Each structure stands twice: as structure tokens, then as C-alpha cells.
Amino acid sequence: MxxxxxxxxxxxxxxxxxxxxxxxxxxxxxxxxxxxxxxxxxxxxxxxxxxxxxxxxxxxxxxxxxxRERGSRRRVQRGAVVVRDPARGYVMPAAAAPDEPWQVHGRPRREVLPITERAAELLGLGPGTPVLRRRRVTSPTGEPPFQLVDTWIHPRGVTDAPQVGERDTGPGGYLDRLEDAGHGPISWIEYTRVRMPLPEEARHLEMPTAMPIFEIARVGTSARTEMPIEVTICVIPGDRAEMVSPLRRARSAQWPRDAT
CATH class of the missing domain: 1.10.10.10 (Winged helix-like DNA-binding domain superfamily/Winged helix DNA-binding domain)
Structure with missing residues (x-):
């Protein structure tokens, strides 16, 4: 060439x-x-x-x-600690610094849609099953869209806690409603991978389809059923973030080293 x-x-x-x-x-x-x-x-x-x-x-x-509008590249440290804010409820490991103002782009959406293949796999449902999805596009205030966040709530959870499908889910949000309905304490596990964006994702994030994305999928498991009750999939353009993972020494790697 x-x-x-x-x-x-x-x-x-x-x-x-x-x-x-x-x-x-x-x-x-x-x-x-x-x-x-x-x-x-x-x-x-x-x-x-x-x-x-x-x-x-x-x-x-x-x-x-x-x-393209280019926001700052952010270091995302995916810690393993979930904290709780008295006003917001659970706060998951995220790209936002404490007390940093973020904005929502467009209007958050909630609707019942055929679940995507990836979300269905993580939620334990068949692809295409009608499932409640809550969607929002957010970023630090004044910056272009940083992440597209889709939360899929298992039909069982919607039946047990109908308020999760409303615009105002009340103090603590949809997670508190699920736990109050008998699914608490919810436990979580995250899966992170890199892939190419779908055209719809690229459009919402104002990014080229030729650029890879980070996909962070968080699965919440009900304590009552021991099955997934909700899954949240966060998509971030590849040029907006770098993942940071602190490394810890095991006892065998402690310093000063043993003389032997």
C-alpha cells in the first residue's frame, strides 16, 4: 500500500x-x-x-x-470495595473522583426490550427475552459523553420490586428496592473486556466505530435465589480511559527478603 x-x-x-x-x-x-x-x-x-x-x-x-470533541483521558481504578453514600445508596468502583460533578447527556431511558446476547448470558436468560433496561449516558461535567450504562433487571426482580421500573426509584435507587424486596444482600462480580462498539453505542458516545471500547459488566446476585438479579454493562471509548490495578505483595514476596 x-x-x-x-x-x-x-x-x-x-x-x-x-x-x-x-x-x-x-x-x-x-x-x-x-x-x-x-x-x-x-x-x-x-x-x-x-x-x-x-x-x-x-x-x-x-x-x-x-x-471529535476530546475529553481528558481518565485513569480508572477498578477496586474491589463497594461503599455506601447516605444520599445516593451504593457507590460502585468508578471513574469519578469523590464529589466530582457528573452530568447526564440526554434523558435517561427505561423500557422493556429484547435483552442483548451478552446481558442475557450474564443474567441467565435466553437472548431476546423481554427485560427491563435502564439506560443513561454520563460524563464529567462539561465533557463529551464518557460512558454508556445499561442496567438490565431480571423479570423476577421487577415482579418483586415494581418500583425499579419507575423514573423515581426512591432513596438508594433500584438496588435498594431489590434488596428491600428480599434479594439482599446482593453480591457483585465484574467482568472487563475490550471489543469493538456497536453502531448504536458509537452514536451515543459520539465516537468512531473503528475505535475499541472497554466493556465493564457488573453482575448482581440475589442472596435469596443465589441467581443473578441484575446486570449493569458500562461501555467507555478506548481513548477516554486507562485501567489501573494496584499490585500487592503476597507474604512470599515480602521485603526485606529472608536471608535464606
């Missing part, structure tokens, strides 16, 4: 970083770029694909080549 596309990508990258096109604005279309750089459409496409994979731009059908 010709290296020409790399030269064009580097020039466009330089011009974007220099502020020639600010976030939210569009670059010239394919016709303008092919004329400016005197190359074919395929070369321009390869250059744009490189910039899209880096998260600099998004190529959106009918909207054009858009310079």
Missing part, C-alpha cells in the same frame, strides 16, 4: 492539532480533499481511516468528516 496516505494523515493531524478545524466542525469532503492533495478517493479514505482509529475524527454518513 502506498505510503502517501500516511503523509496525508500526518498533515491532516497536524492541521487539526493546530486548530485549523476545531472540535465539532467538519473537514472538507472527499471531493475537496482529493483535489487538494491530488490523490484518488481510496488514498484519502485510508488517511481518514487512520485518523478515525486514533479518535481524531468521525466519518458520519450525511454529516461529513467531523473533528
Amino acid at each position: 502506498s505510503a502517501k496516505y500516511r503523509e496525508i494523515a500526518e498533515d491532516l493531524r497536524r492541521r487539526i492539532n493546530a486548530g485549523e478545524w476545531v472540535p465539532g466542525t467538519t473537514l472538507p469532503g472527499y471531493t475537496g480533499l482529493t483535489a487538494e492533495y491530488e490523490v484518488g478517493r481510496g488514498v484519502i479514505g485510508d488517511a481518514l481511516a487512520e485518523l478515525e482509529a486514533e479518535g481524531l475524527i468521525s466519518v458520519v454518513k450525511r454529516r461529513g468528516i467531523i473533528v
